Amino acid sequence: MDTVPQIIAEPVVWQPDRVAKKPKWPVPAAGVAMWRGIRGLCPACGKSKLFHGYLRVVDSCPECEAPLGRIRADDAPPYFTIFIVAHVVVGGMVMLNRATDLSDLTQALIWLPVSAALVLGLMRPVKGATVGLMLSLGLISNDA
Numbered sequence: 001m002d003t004v005p006q007i008i009a010e011p012v013v014w015q016p017d018r019v020a021k022k023p024k025w026p027v028p029a030a031g032v033a034m035w036r037g038i039r040g041l042c043p044a045c046g047k048s049k050l051f052h053g054y055l056r057v058v059d060s061c062p063e064c065e066a067p068l069g070r071i072r073a074d075d076a077p078p079y080f081t082i083f084i085v086a087h088v089v090v091g092g093m094v095m096l097n098r099a100t101d102l103s104d105l106t107q108a109l110i111w112l113p114v115s116a117a118l119v120l121g122l123m124r125p126v127k128g129a130t131v132g133l134m135l136s137l138g139l140i141s142n143d144a
């Protein structure tokens with residue numbers, strides 16, 4: 001009877017690179033970065049503007065050179081905005097519906113503009129907070 005040769009290799013232990021590369025720009029705590037982003041300021045230093053236009057993030061901060069344009073928030077800000085607005089609007093609709101006897105058309109004429117105004121008003125601060133959180137977590141894309 002043949003015996004199967006046993007090949008026992010030494011286990012390879014993965015060694016992570018524990019020396020984190022320190023970025024050239026300041027990295028504040030998440031709460032500080034998010035508050036700066038909500039106010040439309042650079043989440044890293046808080047000295048310059050985060051946005052160029054309504055929702056376009058500047059390529060980099062002129063003060064601290066943080067690569068803000070490489071922070072890809074993608075669909076997170078609209079998701080969070082819809083989440084917030086839906087809770088406010090649906091809660092308001094239910095309360096108004098219980099308190100009054102308004103028609104569906106009247107309810108729609110109230111809540112559609114309220115929804116649009118809330119979305120337009122919240123999208124920018126929510127995106128700023130998201131970019132701030134991503135900066136403090138180091139979620140910066142490598143591609144230019």
Ligand SMILES: [Zn+2]
Nearest residue numbers: 042045061064
């Ligand atoms: Zn900055």
